[in-house]
Amino acid sequence: MSAWVSSHGPKTHYGLSFSNGYSWRKQQQFAVSHLKNFGEGKKTLQNHIQREGHFLCEAFKEEQGHQFxxxxxxxxxxxxxxxxxxFGQRxxxxDIQFQTLLRMSAESVYLTGSIWNELYDAFPRVMSRIPGPHHTIISNYRRLAAFLKEKIEKHKLDxxxxxPRDYIDSYLAETEKRKYDKEAQFDMxxxxxxxxxxxxxxxxxxxxxxxxxxxxxxxYPQMQEKVQEEIDQVIGRSRxxxxxxxxxxxxxxxxLxxxxxxxxxVPLNMSRVAIKDTTLGDYFVPKGTVMITNLSSVLHDKNEWEMxxxxxxxxxxxADGQFRRRDAFFAFSAGKRMCPGEYLARVELFLLFTILLQNFTFSPPADEEPSLNSQVGFTQAPMPFKLCVLPR
Ligand code: HEM
Known part of the structure; x- marks a missing residue:
């Protein structure tokens, strides 16, 4: 998902999130396979996330003794x-340049959920003449695209x-391989x-x-304690x-x-379009209808979840304390367009979360009750909050 509809502009048939048909399928298969098979031998995805987890712990340690x-x-x-x-780099x-880029990217994702973005998508010509935050999405996108294009150019040189070192290198090879398969649209x-x-x-x-x-x-500090007990039992503190x-x-x-x-x-998922006349329950959905599937309704369905x-x-x-899957768990959506990054996200969440709780106990600043209020843009994020770390 990106800042996306607006910023992709006339090339909405490009990329992963808003392309469709044969080209989308080939690009999506290629991306999923790269995300799953990244790094062979020593350089596995796991090693690489563990290493980043180590850097994150070092950075948290520096904050010891005060809230941040x-x-x-x-x-x-x-x-x-x-x-x-x-692009093979951390x-x-x-790093100020990278931090600026990350701030702009977060801002764009937030603004993508705004009414300005909806209006721009519906009336691009009119809205392009009217000032507003939708222009920020586009200018931020251009900065990010320029940063990434520079990486592509550098990769081409060596x-x-x-x-293959990363997605760019593998993509360059795939572009060669598919030079007669124009419809797949492997190009720069x-x-x-x-x-x-x-x-x-x-x-x-x-x-x-x-x-x-x-x-x-x-x-919920008692839950934190239970996670830490499990970490201590299964992993210990030394590996x-x-x-x-x-x-x-x-x-x-x-x-997790x-x-x-x-x-x-992603409470409202990504909007999609019916590619043919469809009947859904009692409703007739004509071809071309924009569909917004409300993931919150499933993730909070009182017929599915006890609380x-x-x-x-x-x-x-x-009842035996073993993990059980739930049919209504659709945080990554479902069907052909479901999140291609689910595998990567799960590995990251498990490793980074356990590394952090193996190394630290987290607490709120003294006399502060943590707030679970959220700010909703395209994604639903916690409001800014501070915490304190105590090394274990
Ligand atoms: C906790 C983490 C994540 C959550 C909850 C999440 C959730 C979602 C959801 C709900 C969608 C929309 C699916 C649909 O339209 O039906 C989506 C799409 C997408 N996600 Fe994720 N995602 C996560 C992590 C990631 C990661 C790590 C990546 C990349 C490596 C990623 C890349 C994408 C892309 C490219 C799409 C568009 C797919 C398409 O249109 O075919 N996501 N994600």
Whole structure:
């Protein structure tokens, strides 16, 4: 998801989020396969996230002894994960240029949920002459696209098809391979837009989910304790968490699923269009109708969840305390267009969350009751909050 409809402008048939048909399918398959198979041998996705988790802990340690807002550091860590997959580079948490870019990206995702964006999509010609925040989305997008295009140009200079380093390198190879398959649209403009979609889609959502996770730990310290007990039992304090640990950590897994459910990061999903006349329940939906599927209604359905409005990890645990899947868990949507980054998001959330709770106990600033109020743009994010860290 990106800042997207507006900023893609006339090229809405490009990128991952708003393209359709054959080209979308090929681009989507390629992206999913890259996200799953990134890094062979030592350089696995897991190693790379563990390494970023280590840097994040170091950055949190520096804040020991006073309260701070974890947003910038978490956002940077998450952006570094997707940045390494896409263009093979991470940035220090105090890199001013990268921080500016991340701020602009977050601003665009927020503004994408505004009425200005809706109006621009409906009346682009008129709105392009009227001042308003929709112009910010476009100018921010141009900065991000220029930053990413520069990465593509640099990659072209030292590209070795035998040693793909990241998504750009693999995409360059795929472009060669598919040069006679014009319909698949593997070209440099499309590469840049796919990168924007992966970068923005992969950063805001995961950052805000991790922020919700920490906020719930501040709000419910007894749950934080239970997660830490499980970490101590299964992993201990001296080695890094791995994905293999997840199967033995039903409570932590349930907490993270409940964060996804209750955090409800993309409440109105992405709007889609009916590609043919369809009947849905009692309703006839003509071809071309814009469909907005309300994920909140499913994630808070009182017929599906025992305590839909509470933060209750037990939703994902059976009577024996083992993890249980739920049919109404649609945080990543469903069907052909469901989130292609789900696998990556799950690995990131599990590893970064457990590394943080293995290393620190989190608490709210003295005499402050954590607020669970949210700010809703395109995504639903916690309001800015501060916390204190106590090394374990
Ligand atoms: C907690 C984290 C995440 C959540 C809750 C989330 C949720 C979603 C949702 C609800 C959609 C809309 C699906 C639809 O239209 O039916 C979506 C689409 C998308 N997401 Fe995610 N996402 C997350 C992480 C990621 C990550 C890590 C990436 C990239 C690496 C990513 C990339 C995308 C892209 C490119 C799309 C558009 C797919 C398409 O139109 O075919 N997301 N995501």
């Amino acid at each position: 807002d974890p947003l910038v550091k978490i956002n940077n860590a998450v952006a570094n994960v997707i940045g390494t997959l896409v 940035y220090e948490y105090d 590209w070795d098809p035998r040693e 403009d499309n590469l840049a837009l796919c990168m924007v979609d992966l970068f923005e889609g992969g950063t805001e959502t995961t950052t805000n989910t991790l922020r919700w996770a920490l906020l719930y730990m501040l709000k 890094l968490p791995t994905m293999a640990d997840k199967a033995s950590m039903p409570y932590t897994n349930a907490v 699923h409940e964060v996804n459910r209750k955090g409800n990061i 839909p409005d509470a933060f209750n990890p037990e939703h994902f645990l059976n």
